[in-house]
């Protein structure tokens with residue numbers, strides 16, 4: 620009999636935002652009156668996964684805006700998780716927070732429930748760009764949220780920032796980096812601005828050239844390395860030992876359960892996708908199913924591992940990319956250089 624693999628990772632999606640930021644494509648909507656029904660559906664979804672072979676080393680509650688949940692709702696959610704799954708004592712438990720909804724009470728609730736990693740969406744620490752991008756908070760509010768998390772004894776805090784945003788200058792990016800680094804986060808995710816699918820021409824007149832964004836990427840890499848951060852994936856930087864277990868499990872193609880509207884799970888070579896919000900509320904167990912072929916898994920592996928510091932096994936066909944300075948060979952593996960990482964989505968299909 621084929622044994623099922625133990626599943627170590629759980630993702631929970633909270634698809635609500637108070638207001639949609641102009642640039643964002645992530646799945647969420649703003650009718651907060653649906654939250655109660657949504658949480659009922661989420662309970663049914665989580666309960667339906669109780670019979671799976673699970674020993675969690677990572678739980679990630681992302682969004683949307685998970686910090687829109689009240690303390691009571693978080694208490695109920697964590698109690699359900701503790702009653703439903705075996706959880707490793709050292710399990711990394713991350714909650715994503717938006718600065719405007721990150722209160723002291725919320726941090727205390729999360730701490731009490733064993734949350735040990737906080738991810739705060741800064742995006743920029745310049746009010747001009749926060750306003751332009753439709754964010755609901757000021758730079759001060761973002762910094763305050765970070766300090767509140769620290770005061771509540773959270774040591775493992777990530778800040779998300781965006782670079783290459785239309786009209787963002789290198790000086791503004793450097794300011795965001797200065798202010799972010801001065802807060803001493805354990806992890807920084809720096810994402811290259813991607814025009815949203817639903818509004819491809821957003822600020823297109825102020826778009827940066829590839830040379831300008833590469834310069835910004837180099838600036839980020841330099842500042843991170845000067846401050847002791849390990850660049851372990853194209854967009855992710857961590858102090859040693861603070862690499863995200865959640866991120867690593869995604870990039871290592873580990874099996875994971877995704878609960879919530881539009882959440883994806885991959886278990887034993889089968890990928891399922893939950894329905895979008897309105898259908899999910901009625902039918903939380905309705906899932907689209909896809910059996911992953913070995914070819915698809917191989918291609919995904921190349922895309923995921925290729926973007927990490929681990930790289931992929933070196934092949935003869937990598938030689939021109941090594942000569943061009945985009946890949947470096949290390950112990951039989953091809954790993955991207957900074958410039959190569961920047962071009963990785965065009966290079967990986969050729970590898």
Ligand SMILES: C[S@@+](CC[C@H](N)C(=O)[O-])C[C@H]1O[C@@H](n2cnc3c(N)ncnc32)[C@H](O)[C@@H]1O
Pocket residue numbers: 642643644645681682683684715716717718739740741742779780781810811812813814815
């Ligand atoms: C799923 S979002 C949720 C974060 C949280 N709701 C917030 O806004 O603070 C995770 C991150 O994706 C990044 N992101 C979203 N849209 C992006 C875009 N168009 N280009 C680059 N990064 C983006 C942002 O840095 C954001 O913090």
Ligand code: SF4
Pocket residue numbers: 635636638639640643644645647682683684717740
């Ligand atoms: S960036 Fe965050 S707050 Fe803004 S729309 Fe996307 S998920 Fe919502």
